[in-house]
Amino acid sequence: MQISDLHFSASGGKCISADQIKTCEQDGADLTTKKFLSKAIKEARPDLIVLGGDQLLGKDKTFDTISTLTKIGQFFSGEKVPWTVVFGNHDSDRSLAIEEQMYLFKHMPFFVGKAGPGVPGFEEEGLPAPLTSRISDMGVGNYILQVNASLSDPTQLLSLYFLDSHDYPRRSISQLWDLAMGGNNKFDWIKKSQIEWYKKSSNEQPRILRPYEPSQGYQDRSKLMSNKEKKKPIGLIGALDVRLARGWERRVRVFEVSNFGEKVETFEIKHAIDTQNLPVVRLGSHLLFDSSSDTLTST
Incomplete structure (x- = not known):
């Protein structure tokens, strides 16, 4: 407030x-x-x-x-x-x-x-x-x-x-x-x-790559999208175009604290007490992008 x-x-x-x-x-x-x-x-x-x-x-x-x-x-x-x-x-x-x-x-x-x-x-x-x-x-x-x-x-x-x-x-x-x-x-x-x-x-703050639709992990865009959709880059401020995604392109969202960052991390959904109705959001430790090595990896 x-x-x-x-x-x-x-x-x-x-x-x-x-x-x-x-x-x-x-x-x-x-x-x-x-x-x-x-x-x-x-x-x-x-x-x-x-x-x-x-x-x-x-x-x-x-x-x-x-x-x-x-x-x-x-x-x-x-x-x-x-x-x-x-x-x-x-x-x-x-x-x-x-x-x-x-x-x-x-x-x-x-x-x-x-x-x-x-x-x-x-x-x-x-x-x-x-x-x-x-x-x-x-x-x-x-x-x-x-x-x-x-x-x-x-x-x-x-x-x-x-x-x-x-x-x-x-x-x-x-x-x-x-x-x-x-x-x-x-x-x-x-x-x-x-x-x-x-x-x-x-x-110095951690960056998060946040998809609109929770997923089990990121997959190669070429296996998920049509040729027309492949031509549309998913921009990532401060890093490079995302080549790995999950779900339809229109439902992918990227959250950035600022454009001065060096690292982007994924997030994942975990469930409390094995109850699907009680989702608990936790940040994963999966490093998706590190500008020090210019690498982009799947999680």
Whole structure:
């Protein structure tokens, strides 16, 4: 579940566009929001909650950042669901930097986020050295969360990437003058160092060749398809055209995390307790493509 723009404050908050919620002014915006979120979380039963930025009301308005973050942490920890954050432009508070905010979050129950590479004071994360000497431009909150098959099965099924979108770029004198004369405030952007970090990190994740129709294994396309169908290549990003497949061509699907990878692995279907009605999906260890040797093999 993704939740964005809480705009919490140390006080009760300000009700905005809440004309249909009669109790908002009486209860306060923050309490009204928490009541709504509690109901939504109970109905959705998420495995992970992601706060997508602007947890705080904003600069010069969140006068007690620590109390506000404690309010946020107490609420989401109380839901007993793993949760994490990325930061928005309103979270750049003068009284508490986002590095300090992340440090505070990391000491709250059920929080699973990370500061990411290049952020001093978080050596316990055990991250490698940054890819650039200008580490400050990466920001805070560039990290990966890996989703496993289950609590007892460490098979990695999914990788979730989180990036810091920053707040506002550094302004020149002319830009400051333009802003003072009524110009629009422009937001910052993803940095080159973050893109390089993503490329390197995604390159280390396992790739999966995933057919639409589960099969016992892959077979030569020439034995399965007509001459007309053989002429249609099944493209594989970052590797080469797939020459081995199973089932009809229109039902073959390829799933790739990114096009920077070197390996592609198959998946297979196993059944729990020999019951056909209870399929359990598990990743196989069959290597289909390895760019280091430029080989393509059947499984």
